[in-house]
Amino acid sequence: xxxxxxxxxxxxxxxxxxxxxxxxxxxxxxxxxxxxxxxxxxxxxxxxxxxxxxxxxxxxxxxxxxxxxxxxxxxxxxxxxxxxxxxxxxxxxxxxxxxxxxxxxxxxxxxxxxxxxxxxxxxxxxxxxxxxxxxxxxxxxxxxxxxxxxxxxxxxxxxxxxxxxxxxxxxxxxxxxxxxxxxxxxxxxxxxxxxxxxxxxxxxxxxxxxxxxxxxxxxxxxxxxxxxxxxxxxxxxxxxxxxxxxxxxxxxxxxxxxxxxxxxxxxxxxxxxxxxxxxxxxxxxxxxxxxxxxxxxxxxxxxxxxx
Numbered sequence: 001x002x003x004x005x006x007x008x009x010x011x012x013x014x015x016x017x018x019x020x021x022x023x024x025x026x027x028x029x030x031x032x033x034x035x036x037x038x039x040x041x042x043x044x045x046x047x048x049x050x051x052x053x054x055x056x057x058x059x060x061x062x063x064x065x066x067x068x069x070x071x072x073x074x075x076x077x078x079x080x081x082x083x084x085x086x087x088x089x090x091x092x093x094x095x096x097x098x099x100x101x102x103x104x105x106x107x108x109x110x111x112x113x114x115x116x117x118x119x120x121x122x123x124x125x126x127x128x129x130x131x132x133x134x135x136x137x138x139x140x141x142x143x144x145x146x147x148x149x150x151x152x153x154x155x156x157x158x159x160x161x162x163x164x165x166x167x168x169x170x171x172x173x174x175x176x177x178x179x180x181x182x183x184x185x186x187x188x189x190x191x192x193x194x195x196x197x198x199x200x201x202x203x204x205x206x207x208x209x210x211x212x213x214x215x216x217x218x219x220x221x222x223x224x225x226x227x228x229x230x231x232x233x234x235x236x237x238x239x240x241x242x243x244x245x246x247x248x249x250x251x252x253x254x255x256x257x258x259x260x261x262x263x264x265x266x267x268x269x270x271x272x273x274x275x276x277x278x279x280x281x282x283x284x285x286x287x288x289x290x291x292x293x294x295x296x297x298x299x300x301x302x303x304x305x306x307x
Contacts, residue, residue: 014254017253017255020254021248023243024245024251024263025267027239027247028244028267042102044221044223045099046215047222050213051223051233052241053090055233055241056238059237059238059242060198064196071192074191074192082197085185086202086204087204087205088180089177089181089205090206090208091205092181093174096171097174100171102167103167104166104167104171112172113178113264113267114147114148114265115175116175117261117262117301118144119175119176119179120183121140123179123180124258135300139262139298139301140297143294147294153284182260182261185249185257186253188253194250197249251263265297266294268290269291
C-alpha cells in the first residue's frame with residue numbers, strides 16, 4: 001500500500017518522485033512535435049499503440065527480463081491487480097487517446113486532458129474518502145487556468161469556436177482512464193520493482209492489443225511504413241513508453257496520485273517550449289503567464305501539509 005507522503009518537509013524520496021513526473025511529461029510533450037513532423041502519415045490508432053509496446057517490450061526484457069522472471073511467484077500472487085492495471089494503462093489509455101487524436105483537434109483533446117487533477121481528487125474522495133482541501137482546489141484552479149491560457153494562445157474567443165466532436169468523448173474516456181491509472185498505482189506491490197512491473201504490464205497488454213491490431217489491419221487499413229511512421233513508433237515505443245510511462249508510474253507511486261495529477265498540466269508548457277526550440281515558433285506572453293499559473297498550482301499541491 002502506498003504511504004502517506006503529504007506530511008512533513010519534502011524528502012529526497014519525494015523530490016525524486018516530482019523529478020520523475022516532470023521528466024515524464026516533458027518526454028510526452030515530445031510526442032506533439034513528432035506528431036506534427038509526421039502529421040501526414042495518418043497511422044491507425046491501434047497500430048501505433050501495438051507497435052510502440054512491441055518495441056518497448058524488447059527494451060524492458062533487455063533491462064529487466066531476468067529480474068521479472070525471478071518474480072513470477074510474486075506476479076502470480078498479484079495477478080488480478082496486474083491484469084487490471086495493464087488493461088487500464090497499456091491498453092485503455094493508449095487506445096482511447098490515439099483514437100481521440102484522429103477524431104478531434106489536438107487543442108480540444110489537450111483541453112480535456114487538463115481536468116486530470118479534478119478527476120484524481122474526486123476518485124480519492126469517492127473511493128478512499130480522502131478529503132479535498134481548499135488549497136488543493138486552488139491548485140486545480142491555477143493549474144487548469146495556466147494550461148488553458150497556453151492552449152488557446154491567450155485568445156478566449158477560441159473557446160467560443162469549439163464544437164463537440166466524436167473524438168472529444170474518446171478524449172474524455174482517455175483522461176478518465178488516466179485518472180484511474182494514477183489512482184491504482186497506490187496499490188502497486190512493494191515487492192515488485194518498477195521495471196519488472198512495467199515488463200509484465202506490457203506482456204499482458206500486448207496479449208489484448210494483438211487481436212485488436214489484427215482486426216484493425218484487416219477491417220480498416222494496415223500500418224503505413226515510412227521514415228516518419230517509423231520515427232513515431234521509435235519515439236513512442238522507446239522514449240515515451242519505456243522512459244515516460246515508467247517515470248510517470250514511479251513518480252506517482254512516490255508522491256501520490258492527487259499531487260501527481262497537477263503535473264499533467266505541465267504538458268502544454270513543455271510542448272510550447274519544444275515548438276519554440278525545435279520548430280522555430282516565437283515565444284509569446286501567454287507562454288510565460290500560463291507557465292507561472294501552472295507552477296503556482298503545483299506549488300500549492302506540493303506544500304499541502306495535510307496529515
